[in-house]
Amino acid sequence: MNRIPRTLLVGGVIVGVICILAALGPWIAPFEPDAFNMRARLQPPSTTYWFGTDEFGRDVFSRVLAGAHHSLLMGFGATIISLVIGVPLGLIAAFRRGWTEEAIMRGVDLMISIPPVLLGLLILAVTEPGLLKTMLAVGLVYVPIMTRVARAVGLDLLAEDFVEAARARGEGGFHILAREILPNAWPPLIVETSLRVTFAILLGSALSFLGLGPQPPDSEWGLMIAESRPFISEAPWIGLAPGLCLCLLLIAVNVVGEGLRDLLDPRLRGRGH
Amino acid sequence: MSLLNIQGLSLSYATQRGAVHALQDVSLRIPRGGAMGLVGESGSGKSSVVLALLGLLGEGAALTSDKLDFDGKDLRQAAERLRGRRIGVVFQDPAAALNPSLTIGFQVAEPLIQHRGLAREAALARAESLLGEMGITRAAEVARAYPHQLSGGMKQRAVIATALACEPELLLLDEPTTALDVTVEAQILDLLEKLRHERGVSMLLVSHNLGIVDRLCDELTVLYAGRVVEQGPCAETLSTPRHPYTRGLLAALPRVDRGRMARLAPIPGGLPDLKQPTPGCNFQPRCPFAVEACATPQPLLDGVRCHRAAEIAGQPWPIPELGESVVRPVPEALLQAEGLTRSFGGGGLFNKRAGIRAVDGVSLQIGRGEVLGLVGESGCGKSTLGRLVLRLLGADSGRIDFDGKNIPAEASSEFRRRAQIVFQNPDSSLNPRQTVDEALRRPLTRFGIASGAKATREVERLLELVRLPASYRSRYPHQMSGGEKQRIGIARALASRPDFLVCDEAVSALDVSVQAAVLNLLTDLRDRLGVAYLFISHDIGVVAHIADRIAVMYRGAIVEEGPAAAVLAPPYHPYTEALLSAVPVVGAQSRAESRIRLKGDVSTAPGEGGCRFAHRCPRRMGNICDTLTPPVREFGTAHRIACHIPAEELAAMPSAMAV
Amino acid sequence: MTSFLARRFASVIFVLWAMTVLVFAIVHVLPGSVAHMILGEFATTDAIAALEERLGLNQPLYVQYWTWFTGLLRGDFGMSLTMERPAGPVILEALGRSAILASISIVLVAILGIGLGIHSATHVGTWSDRGLTLMQYFFIAVPEFFWCILVIIFFAVWLGWLPATGYAPLHEAGFWRWAQHLILPVSTLVLGLIAHVSRLVRSSMLEAIESRYVLAARAKGIPERIVLRRHALPNALLPAITVLAVDVGILIGGIVVVESVFAFPGLGRMLIYAIDNQDIPLMMGGMIVITAIYALANLAADILYAVLNPRIRVSGSAG
């Protein structure tokens, strides 16, 4: 593995800090995230309330901390779901040519032709809103894209001679996929996934924004922005705080994605998409 | 006054891990009308010379030279204006050198428009005639076509036409024919020879193939790891080489005219680290004649950079211990294949035309411990045949018997154990995420040969078998050289103690010096383990060296088959004759005129029925060849040729390799 | 070439048909009923039953699908349940407005995306390239809805330069007011996409510049400017076409959010209204139109790619 590129370091540190803060969130929050405080309603950012207070007098900084792990869970969870479902599908489609491949890829074409937001809305309209359901919905939305990426990577690797050598040893399909293909497939897949995390967090917060995220009183950054809409002109900090944190997280994850690409698969640098 | 005068050219690239000194103090001169060959193995820096001359080195390249003159002008300033006008370039891979979205005609005409200021139509017309001059029959049609519609040979002719558009005085050729089949290579070499004599254009030919340089060039420069080690007239240097590296190269070269008599002498060790160039002789660690004094700086004296050159002139290049090349009795049959056929691209939903038959009714048998060489140009179906025999590819029809038992389409695990394969490309044959130990252990456990500590010992035995230290067990593929990876591929194939091995172009991707070592290894393994090989290669020289019997394949069928010596000598099948005469052999200067040339190449469409070689056969007898399938004629011990030419006439053919 | 297009066309038709089934299934699996929705506060059990009967909601599903599907082929999207008017004109008029927003955005994304991509590929390492890369990270990462709100506060409320809302039809309000209403929504829509396209064009341009045929062109003595324009650019733009088609999908997603925040009465907002009010014909019609646009955009991209790429356009060998 060549030298750790600078981008990966910078991005990694930021994401790491956010994850740690998210994990410790509820405990290190200066105030009780859900506690009402009628006297301190809609206070601008100050030394006591770093990010100001919301319509119920709750400390926005504490809520951002408490809500952080929901956003992260939503983003990374959804990506993992799309990985866990999409990659095996893609590899099977690459390995078993013929009608299985046709069936999987036609299904993928169908799902990809529905814009992500609509697909998310439809899935969520069927089930009650909730963090896990939103994560599942966002995960399912990205399964087709993951399947396509996995199939492309699979096809490249299946053309390699060491796979034919395995066939020459009479190895079964499962062994080839698990022992020969998968260990070589995960670097390009990890790079692709790291880019998908941003989209997953974006879609997750967009769906919360449209009203279908986790349940009150706990909240998620996208939902906090949504809830802050009525007070935007009068108390913009309620929406700005989670918004800026979301941007920082997304930029950091993007930078980590670029860094991973330079580290793991210099060949991929050409195919940034 | 020489046309091109390079004195003291040094070049270094800046990389993440420090500066790489690709060229150190290289000097060469090419007189007007002269041709200089620049020979070296991969990593010698020969291609950088071409880029340095043209001023096309990327950033991070530091170039220093005392003199870099072209016709008196300093190239470091003038290169920009001379490129394409007075200096033409032909790169190695024609497919990559042509822009996929522009027509051939326009790409040839572009220099004319740029430098001669011709109008578009005039330039295109000139381009068309230029293509004609390059031997392209339907030049107008080719001019309108796009690169992906042309065969390899056709594309290279177009690239040469582009280089010659503005009648340059100097032509730089970087491995011009490496990517081509040997018969097409021969046509291109003829063309270059004609151009040189008719137009008096001087050439700098960069190549790793000594035969080509011997044929085309007057002068020769040998590069080793960025330094000129020998320089001088071509014929003289190749017949009596003075620098140990040149002698090593020639000793390692399998020669079709010598067949299996001489055992190859590989050059041990690997390339030196270009980041810390040694002051002394950089070939010392691999040189059998090295002494302490070699550590002192070696100047290039009268064409050779070795102070002991005169001293060691008489001593022969040491040939490693001669394996007991016992002549084995005629081996009883191990593998029997009859009527194997396989076609690709059959009538799909949209394209109605019938599939092309890659392998068309081939029968062959290989005895226990026998090596059958299978030779043919690219696209003749030899790799497909190799996979059909191993049941890795389903055959449309045909039977296979192994050790007397019939092998069904879904081969048994036992057959899998006893029949293995070695691949061409070392980088692709090993799983990059597995260590050598894991790669070699898997077949052992898969076939239950050994496990646990016993398997570890078995892995060490395999490594010793392929002459690699046991410490290589923990290495990953990216920590090994091409030759070493190929040895691991062989070791992995031998792990299941097979009786039969298919070597599909096993040494084609290796440099000559490393190739010789692997060939010797394969020969020794066959003698020690009694393993039979189906040795597939496009290089008839390599096949001639290793094979007991040779089969020549053309468009899916075997046109000639027999013992190696019989096939290499007349009577020949006309295709075998053409193949042998096309191979550029070092020191065969006189053969140039009597060469036999084929028309077109493998992809030119054959006629339906009759002899499949008729449309390209120089000895075509008339429409009998087009209509009747040729009979199989028997000569001597199992030497068969499928041709309409009467037996006596075939027997009376002159040898294609008269030395 | 023709077999390629025939296959692509067949798959698009399949996708569209499969979409009708998928959308119909999803919509009818939605819990809750439109009758409750329409009656709202005044919903009593018998009023609900009467309304459902009148709207034909209690027929078997496949009958409902068949009537709807055959209607669709005749261009009749059925009656909007909540607004008791033909869904067709409502959808098409909303589509017309969204089309303006989408087409302007796609044109901007194409021009700016490709232009910036080429610029940063030909000026690698300069401050402009690094600056562009940093901006690209930012714009890709910013969620649209957050961007919209920021833009509204800044331009519409504090500066008051631009109208924050709605849409002024060209024929009524004249060009300048019409354009004013589009500036904010279009800018929020295109920023993320421009970043996406320019990043891809930059990497495919770099790939072309480092290719052998560009080296060969330079060896022919062609000046660098012409080498880039005539040799590198055409091959670098090919992948951009397929990316633009993918971006149409992302754009549609973006439109849904932007229209709901900017109160731009387009297809996205109509669809949100239909989903909120469970207006089944409106919902299905809207989704079919959006997916059809997306599928056709992909088809158009494939055709354009095939036409521009000689490797696919011209088959067979020559000479």
Next chain:
Amino acid sequence: MLIPRRAALALPALLTAMPDIASAQSSGVLRIAMSTNLRNLDPAKVTIGEEFAHVVFVFNGLTRMRADQSIEPELAESWTFSPDLKTWEFKLRRGVKFHHGREMVANDVIATYRRILDPATGAVSRTNYDMIERMEAPDPYTVIFRLSYAYGGFADILSDRQVKIIAADRIDDLATNPIGTGPFVFRSYAPGDRIVYARNPNSWEAPTKLDGVEMRILPEMSVRIAAIQAGDLDVVWDLGPENIRALREARNVRVDSVETASWDGAILNNSIPPFNDVRVRLALNLAVSKADVAEAVLFGEGSPTHSPIAPNHPFFASDIIIPARADLTRARRLLREAGHSGNIRVPLIIPVGRPVRERLGVTLQQMARTAGFDFDIQRVPFSRYSAEVAGKAPAYIDGYFARPTVDTATFPFLHSRGSQNERLWKYSDPRVDAALEAARLSGDTEVQKTHYVAMQRAMVENPPGYIAYAQRFACAYRNSVRDIQTHPMRWFDLRTTYLS
């Protein structure tokens, strides 16, 4: 089914040959911001606030409700009723013209009510008029209603929004081109964008000063506030309580709010545990002080109430004091008596997309926690509310707009046989039933008041749920909008309004 004629969406109203004269005192078009699409323009089917405003512009009813919720004649000049309150006779105003020029006659009134009573129409408020047995029109300007049972407030419920008088010969395309007698004529409606009206020059009352009205649909509240400050709009309808503070200091905009009978609350299902036990319901009412809730949720723009009768209504039982602070000890004792020693964990469903009611849910969850109520909030989109949640969930947040009469605001919700009761809390209290039935029988307001006070007293002792507050209704007006006041029934009375 496809209407045979292609119903043009933006078909202008069929004006008779009246030129659109720009009279001297006309002062332009009033631009009002609304929050969601109007779904239906047919008065019989209007359900949401935006549609009520539309109906009041285009149509008139037989009677009309003043700002102080008392009734005055509109299309009916006068009416008399029989002592047994079963026969009501209305004298119609003469010379009133519909927008398409024809004069309004008794036949139109009868056609209107016959259409509402016909179940096939799917009229939303049909159950409120099931007392009408027969209607007669002895002459073109007289209509007699014969009721199946005595109903004191019949004249009042004829002022309701869904019973505006429509033209008998223009029923088919009411949804796309409504024709009425009202002060404004419908011009065009682009769903999702705007609905446009013009002044009705032949209005039977004095024509309006405004040339017309334009209702713009802007879902985003912050966008509406920005637009009125930026001068894009003249009126913002239904200002959220949280925005009232923001606009108070704005220079060229004034906020005017008024008490209404619209109420929100937690609907507790009396038929399933834990709220089937009156002590648990009482405990919740005691555990959370309604004053605190009004302040937290409405920023003070609303006041606590016992029942759908608002504090500013004459019938409000002001003598029953609403405790200002929570009585936790009594609440906990009641819970223990009802057998709940630890916390009561019960889901509380709140509607997505209704910010005020979402806040009410979160506030209740927070404030009830100290008394031992552990509410597990679930946000459900409003589209699935009435189908999945109403009448099924143990506890959910909902609210209802003010109704024109006290009877329509209370009977359907609180009477054990009330049409809404079975979909809400399934509440039944004999004292409440008796009071509601008695109140209907007398026309005398004093008698009605005693019954309604008795009802409220019973509800305090046996609360159907947690009725939190009666909400104030606020609108924002640019200073250029003159002579307009916010109407408690959430529509606009623009007869005298003008723009300076």
